[in-house]
Amino acid sequence: MQPSDRKICLICTHTLSLSDVFGCSPLCADDEICENRHNIPTCECNSSIYNGKTTADVKPSVTCESNVMTISVSKCLLQYLHYDYTSLQLNTNSTNCIYIYTEIINNQSMLSVQAAVQSEWCGNIVTNGSSKISYTNTLYIEPLGLPGTGTNNLAFPFTCTYNNTSDIPGSTTVLDSVTGGGSYTARMTAYRDSSFTIKIQNGDFVEIESDIYLGISVSEADGNKLALTVTECIASPTMNRSDLNTVQLMSQGCAYPSAVHTEVISNGESLEATIRIQSFQFRGYSSVNIFCNVTLCGIGECTGCLSARTLPGNAGELAVALQLQDSFFSSTAFHKAVPKVVMVGALFAFVFNKHF
Missing domain, CATH: 2.60.40.4100 (Zona pellucida, ZP-C domain)
Known part of the structure; x- marks a missing residue:
């Protein structure tokens, strides 16, 4: 195989030649750009998209499933606002309570955290009504602490509500x-x-x-x-x-x-x-x-x-x-x-x- 015929391999360690076609696979989200980092195609945030945004624009989305609550927030917006997107945590911060993973939602790079629908799970607060039961937790995000940036944590309470009286085994x-x-x-x-x-x-x-x-x-x-x-x-x-x-x-x-x-x-x-x-x-x-x-x-x-x-x-x-x-x-x-x-x-x- 001639050098000009070689394909990009994200796992391989060979050095890209000028004839290699550079690109990220899978494709980057709409708020990311594909950058060459040490000859490795890497999706990185395109901060220019978020020029002029403030913490008021951080609006997490919440998905309620039968046994798990998922809260998701924009990774690139947090990076633009100088918040530490690796610091996400719930009411209880332990290895059993927190796992952050990246996914693309509506063509944006999002960070998601999941909370179990269970009483006393990692700081869940349960409100038990006659016909509904609600589970509430809070997502906390810390600032990077860089000079000239905000110093306050961001806190986003989120709740999922379920029927309390139907379909009980x-x-x-x-x-x-x-x-x-x-x-x-x-x-x-x-x-x-x-x-x-x-x-x-x-x-x-x-x-x-x-x-x-x-x-x-x-x-x-x-x-x-x-x-x-x-x-x-x-x-x-x-x-x-x-x-x-x-x-x-x-x-x-x-x-x-x-x-x-x-x-x-x-x-x-x-x-x-x-x-x-x-x-x-x-x-x-x-x-x-x-x-x-x-x-x-x-x-x-x-x-x-x-x-x-x-x-x-x-x-x-x-x-x-x-x-x-x-x-x-x-x-x-x-x-x-x-x-x-x-x-x-x-x-x-x-x-x-x-x-x-």
């Missing part, structure tokens, strides 16, 4: 009263906080090794006579609770001593039972399904472990399904910075009734 079952006189509906719901207020909705995620909370309750029953008891819980990678890979979480009313940490917070004492489970992933599977058997007992009859007791003859089964994905962030580089698999609330809610 969970299921219901009907339980007969042990005292006679009717039947009652029991429901199991997954939460992300110990106060059982922030429900895990379809599309939400839970990081592996963080806690999920199961709340099981019975409506319209007489709490002076009846109590709800969870007798058993198991986890399966499939919708089959008899799958060979199932893991026991609870047995006979108490936490089962398995590799998955489970805490029975309350059980058999009232019309509500609460359980904490450390989230985990089945190797090679993309879902986790949790099945729990529940029953109604008379007050004081089914507290504690039940190995020596005879359970009532009627019980129901509740289930929640959780789907797994590789990362709640679209950037693979961020996934490398925070190498955690996440669980996402599934679109399934399925119910079984058992009589035994």
